[in-house]
Amino acid sequence: TQLLEQSPQFLSIQEGENLTVYCNSSSVFSSLQWYRQEPGEGPVLLVTVVTGGEVKKLKRLTFQFGDARKDSSLHITAAQTGDTGLYLCAGESGGSQGNLIFGKGTKLSVKP
Amino acid sequence: DTAVSQTPKYLVTQMGNDKSIKCEQNLGHDTMYWYKQDSKKFLKIMFSYNNKELIINETVPNRFSPKSPDKAHLNLHINSLELGDSAVYFCASTPEGGEAFFGQGTRLTVV
Numbered sequence: 001t002q003l004l005e006q007s008p009q010f011l012s013i014q015e016g017e018n019l020t021v022y023c024n025s026s027s028v029f030s031s032l033q034w035y036r037q038e039p040g041e042g043p044v045l046l047v048t049v050v051t052g053g054e055v056k057k058l059k060r061l062t063f064q065f066g067d068a069r070k071d072s073s074l075h076i077t078a079a080q081t082g083d084t085g086l087y088l089c090a091g092e093s094g095g096s097q098g099n100l101i102f103g104k105g106t107k108l109s110v111k112p
Numbered sequence: 113d114t115a116v117s118q119t120p121k122y123l124v125t126q127m128g129n130d131k132s133i134k135c136e137q138n139l140g141h142d143t144m145y146w147y148k149q150d151s152k153k154f155l156k157i158m159f160s161y162n163n164k165e166l167i168i169n170e171t172v173p174n175r176f177s178p179k180s181p182d183k184a185h186l187n188l189h190i191n192s193l194e195l196g197d198s199a200v201y202f203c204a205s206t207p208e209g210g211e212a213f214f215g216q217g218t219r220l221t222v223v
Contacts, residue, residue, distance in 0.1 A: 033211060042116075042202050042214025043155070086153055090212070100145065100204075100212055102155040 003027070004091050006103030014111055016078050021106045023089035024071040030092050032065055032072045033100075037086040046074075079110045115139050118203045118215035125193055126223055133188045133218045135203030143167070144186040145212070146178060147202040155202070161186050193222045 005024045013019055023032065031050045035043035047056050049065035049072060056063045060083075062075040076083055089103045118135040125131055137144060145168075146158040160168035164180045175191040186203060203215040 035212075037153075040216070042204070042216055043212070044214070045211040048211060088155060100206065101157065102147070104152070104154045107153065 004089055004101055004103035006089055006106055008106060009104065010107050010109075012109045012111065013079055015081055017110075019076050019079060019108070021074045021087055021089075021108075022071070023073070023091075023103050025091060026070065027091070027093070028069050030069075032069070033090045033092070034063055034072070034074055035088040035090060037088060037105075043086075043088055076108075079108075081110050081112050084108055084110050116203060116205055116213050116215040118201075118218055120218060121216060122219050122221075124221045124223060127193055127195060129193050130189070130191045131193060131220075132190070133201055133203075133220075135186050135188070135215060137184055137203075137205040137213070139205055139207070139213060140184075141205035141207050141210075141213075142183060143206045143208070144180070144183075145204045145206070146186065146188050147204060149200045149202060149217070151199070159186075159188075190220075193220075195222050198222045 007022050031048055033048045034046045036046055037043040047063045049063055052067045052069045054065045060077045064073045087106045090100050092100055116137045143162045145160050147155050148158055149155045157170055158172050159178045161180045163183050177189045180186045198221050200217045200219050202217045204212040206212045
């Protein structure tokens, strides 16, 4: 069974601080996706990383896929209160009917 | 137009009842999923269907039975509801190798 370990589970920081969320596995994934979920809503995709070593930037968010495609990180620079939410990583196992397996999520709270 | 819609959004029911949650996607995706999100926000896959065929059936009690009448619909029927079934259930659909689009979730409360 493929598992994605996400850390930290909870993170409470002040506005303006930087943070990093990690997603690790012993399995190789064909792609890794990061989602953000707001209360009462379904998760919404932020980014997909496909190539080992790939780095993608989305404004203040930087996503990295490990060289071996087993781990990923999400770094937020100068966090804002609007970044508060649940961040989920999800790995796709590959194949024409690949599974999408989710990590347990990181609940981020950014205080003013 | 809502891409993935599931109904109802809230469902409160008594133990032992049978209930269904419906899901429809208008994205033309071949693969649809049901996920269960518990109180700790852990999103766990329950079932996956590809073109109306069951692909994934994780360790889920057989009281849960998915039904896919066509590739745009994946309904979830639950028999003999138990307190531990209380959770938020999400339907999602994906194109091959693409992002998942989620419904808004169905908050099921068993009392």
